[in-house]
Amino acid sequence: MKKIIENVYSVGAIHWDRRLFDELIPLPDGTSYNAYLIMGSEKTALIDTVDPATKEQLINHLKEFKGLKIDYIISNHAEQDHSGTIPDILEANPEARVVTNKKCMELLIKLLHIPSERFITIEDGEILSLGDRTLKFIFTPWVHWPETMCTYLAEDKILFSCDFFGAHTASPETFVKDLSKAEESAKRYYAEIMMPFRNFISSNLKKLEEYDIKIIAPSHGQVYSDPNFIIALYRDWVSDAVKNEVVIPYVSMHGSTKVIVEKLTEALMERGIDVYPFNLSHADIGEIAIKTVDSATIVIATPTVLAGPHPLTAYITIFLNATKPKTKFMGIINSYGWGSITVNWLTQHLSNFKGEFIEPLEIKGLPTEEDLDKVNKLAEKIHTMHKSLGIT
Secondary structure, eight states: OEEEETTEEEOOEEETTOOEETTTEEOTTOEEEOOEEEEOSSOEEEEOOOOGGGHHHHHHHHHTSTTOOOOEEEOSOOSHHHHTTHHHHHHHOTTOEEEEOHHHHHHHHHHHOOOGGGEEEOOTTOEEEOSSOEEEEEEOTTSSSTTOEEEEETTTTEEEEETTTOOOOOOSOSBOOOHHHHHHHHHHHIIIIIGGGHHHHHHHHHHHTTSOOSEEEESSSOBBSSHHHHHHHHHHHHSSOOEEEEEEEEOOSSSHHHHHHHHHHHHHHHTTOEEEEEETTTOOHHHHHHHHTTEEEEEEEEEEETTEEOHHHHHHHHHHHHHOOOOSEEEEEEEESSOOOHHHHHHHTTTTOOSEEOOOEEEESSOOHHHHHHHHHHHHHHHHHHHHHTOO
């Protein structure tokens, strides 16, 4: 339990050793499930709960408040890492009600079998009095589910943003102190979870402009005492601006694709372009996602397996199609032996990509000097395309 300000406490849980989220996303620094207790002069509210795997931490933190009676459980988001312990809190507080929007209520009933009579539904902009403190509910749909919302503590100007502005990190420090580390964790979180909803986030950032925010308290990671720090980062990430960078996810089975990638990397660097090759056989998918937030170009390089792309390349292609980076140019390199439909497969599975496809480069067998000259021309093509954006 940590004090945020007088009568506002962080009472959630730290999951120090969790290393995978949604059985997909690596968590090199663990994570936290932040819940916040607000004690008004008349009523007490708990904002969000924790993942059921860590519910004992939340329950023990609440026990530190002798004679505590929770009147309201504010559910900003129905996903179980924030809602999963609501049934336990309701059982311990039989008069408590879950306060949320209609869409979230419907999801919570389905996901957790909470009886409908335990809910109070609210509308966008509605307020709830705790006596000397007032909660205002701000709907922020598709950040990153359709029902998501934020809760604003008006008197103290605290925004409880749930997944919005979150970061997967476990830390003993409640407030952000290391800005570099905070940016890295927040960018990883944005890239893996929020990036597909970039346009919705942009709209919701504008919606928050009318609020005077002194503190942002998300439901993952640390609390921001300087809200402008994370808001400015989000504005940059959701903008259309890209950097003079190329990300190259690749696999090489017998060495041919690696030769091509090394030549392309060298040729791009000679032209002043920052290049990030990732060998998919051991790369952290989160690191790849982070680099795609800003990169102007992605080039997928793969050998052929049974006429199609290597399975690891197919995986990253599906992942990139789902995360929808704002990348302007997409390239495909295919090394093959007797035949291949790889380029068509990859192109078809990048249907969400709205930029320009670079003419694919297909090389049969071990690259020759003529083939490597084609790689050099590809690097020059990418350089020219970057110049057209004014980023070189």
